[in-house]
Structures are given as structure tokens and as C-alpha cells.
Amino acid sequence: MRLDEFDYELPPERIATRPAEPRDSARLLVIDGEELAERRVRDLPQLLAPGDLLVVNDTRVRAARLFGRRATGGKVEFLLLRAEPGGAWEALVRANKHLRPGETIETDGGLHATLVDKTGAVWRVRFDGDVEAALEEAGHVPLPPYIKRADTPGDRERYQTIFARETGSAAAPTAGLHFTPELKEKLDVVSITLHVGYGTFQPIEAENVEDWRLHAEEFEVTGEAAARIEACTGRVIAVGTTTTRVLETLAASGGIRAARGRTDLFIYPGYEFKAIDGLLTNFHLPKSSLLLLVCAFGGTERVLDAYRHGVAEGYRFYSYGDAMLVFPAV
Numbered sequence: 001m002r003l004d005e006f007d008y009e010l011p012p013e014r015i016a017t018r019p020a021e022p023r024d025s026a027r028l029l030v031i032d033g034e035e036l037a038e039r040r041v042r043d044l045p046q047l048l049a050p051g052d053l054l055v056v057n058d059t060r061v062r063a064a065r066l067f068g069r070r071a072t073g074g075k076v077e078f079l080l081l082r083a084e085p086g087g088a089w090e091a092l093v094r095a096n097k098h099l100r101p102g103e104t105i106e107t108d109g110g111l112h113a114t115l116v117d118k119t120g121a122v123w124r125v126r127f128d129g130d131v132e133a134a135l136e137e138a139g140h141v142p143l144p145p146y147i148k149r150a151d152t153p154g155d156r157e158r159y160q161t162i163f164a165r166e167t168g169s170a171a172a173p174t175a176g177l178h179f180t181p182e183l184k185e186k187l188d189v190v191s192i193t194l195h196v197g198y199g200t201f202q203p204i205e206a207e208n209v210e211d212w213r214l215h216a217e218e219f220e221v222t223g224e225a226a227a228r229i230e231a232c233t234g235r236v237i238a239v240g241t242t243t244t245r246v247l248e249t250l251a252a253s254g255g256i257r258a259a260r261g262r263t264d265l266f267i268y269p270g271y272e273f274k275a276i277d278g279l280l281t282n283f284h285l286p287k288s289s290l291l292l293l294v295c296a297f298g299g300t301e302r303v304l305d306a307y308r309h310g311v312a313e314g315y316r317f318y319s320y321g322d323a324m325l326v327f328p329a330v
Helices: 041-047 131-138 174-178 223-230 241-252 289-298 300-312
Strands: 027-032 035-040 053-057 059-061 065-069 075-083 089-095 104-107 111-119 122-127 166-169 189-194 217-221 236-239 259-263 278-282 323-326
Touching: 027 041, 027 300, 035 041, 041 323, 053 223, 053 241, 065 131, 075 104, 075 122, 075 131, 174 278, 189 223, 189 241, 217 241, 236 241, 241 259, 241 278, 241 289, 278 289, 289 300, 289 323, 300 323
Parallel strands: 027 323, 053 189, 053 236, 059 166, 236 278
Antiparallel strands: 027 035, 065 075, 065 104, 075 089, 089 122, 104 111, 111 122, 189 217, 217 259, 278 323
């Protein structure tokens, strides 16, 4: 299966740089059967049936982007992904010139970062102080690079879902950004956790989809959440691709249960879904693992036709954009 089968044309003006206000006023393209329906996220209570359960990701995004300076004066940008048990951090690190293991970089927030080693695109970095405190003081909201503006103080909360609880993500679980407290009260919702890391936004760098592997990300499902999902009498609707990957990871290993671990599950067309009956998700980048997951669930041509419809009808794409509610073809 070739990656270029999952491409589409997107005019730059379709990329959302700021969210809809209020959140649930975002447009919602519903794919149910062979028809497309134009709705709003606030219409979800009318679109779902009694017994349907929405499963959301309650991770909280940290201000994970930190800037620094090399001894030569060159600028360096860190995107912190995950704290390792031994105290080092996984990070993406960018600089104008080649970085080397052993180099120490002074960062905003008063830290010194030492580059330890690199696996693929991900560096292991050691800091000499309180990283979380430095991020709180000097960190920036890790808005995706296609949002071509600097983050603002307002993004610290606007780039969080209303479900956000435990800090641990380097990007938002964007499908959850569309909910308001008022909308939540009208729906049956349960929370699980996947801390969004490199696996979610990692670009696929293989011509053939089957040759690619995702970077693992941490997840947790409590016993209470697992029991509610298992007891669902209607449809299980995953809010986002991150939630989908957690549920499908557990379903593939014996069923939804209390669990904590890491998943590198890569879902692409041909995958047989075991846990979810519907998917609420944003419009994703061409050739991304997120788009492949949606195509696997909704059918490649059906989903790409919906994307083309979204482009033609002026839908807003990507993290701060509009949403889709996808059900499998009958």
C-alpha cells in the first residue's frame, strides 16, 4: 500500500490558525452510510442514540516548547516529548547547524541541557534543574508548525480540552477541543489517557505504508473507565485517533480493562476494528498516520471524498479546525 494514495490538495487558507468560538460551534461533517450531512458539533446530542458512549482523552498539554542558545550563540528549539524514568527527556531538537552528542545548551528558564544520544529524530536530553518549573516559567505552547504564528498566553488554555487532567502531552488531542461544559452535560462521556507524543504527529517516511513503525506513547485506562466502556449498551464513539489507538490496543490483547503501558499501534486500511463503533475526529494532514487511521475506519475513498467535499465547502482543517463524525460503511 503506497503512502501517496492518501494525499489530497489543501489550499493554505483552509488551515485554521485560531479555534472556533464557542468551541462547539465548529462545523461537523457526518459520514453515515453513503450520505454526507452538514451539522455543528453542538448537534451531537441529536446525532447520537440513547446508550451511546463517548470516550475522550483527558491528557493535558504541557508548555513543551523551550528555546535555548548554543555556546556559539546559535538558537536551539526543544520540543519535550516525555520524561524517562532515569531523569532524561525524549525531545525533538532543532538548530540551524548540526547538533552533536555531548553538547550543552543554555535554555530559557535557567537550565542547561546536555544532548546525550539520538534515535531516529528523537534526542535523549539531560537537564540540570527542574524542567517542569522551567516550562511553567518560560515554555511555549507547542502549536503545530502549520499554525504560522507565535503562541499567545490565551493558547495555554485554548490548546487544552475541557477534559484535560494529567499533564503529559506535547500536542493536544484535538478532537476534544470542540467540547464545552454545556455540551458535555448532554452526553455520556468517559475519560481515558494517552499522552500525545511523537507517535501521533510523526511524519511517515516510507513509500510503502506497511514498512513504517510508530514511536510508542504512554496510556492509562482506569478500572472505572474500563467497566463503563465494557457495559456500554449502545455504540462506543472514540473522540480522536489517540483514544482509538488505546481502545484498539486493549481490544487486541484480550478486551477493555484497567491497564497502563505504551502503545505503538499503527492503524491503516486493512485493519479490523474491535473496540469502536464511531469516530469523532478532526481533518488531518495528507499522508499522516492519523488520516490513514480514519481511512481504515471509514473506507479510504469514502473518507477522501469527504475531505474533498470539506475543501470545496470551506471547512477549516487541522488542530484548530472543524470536525468529522464517521461511522463505518454498512
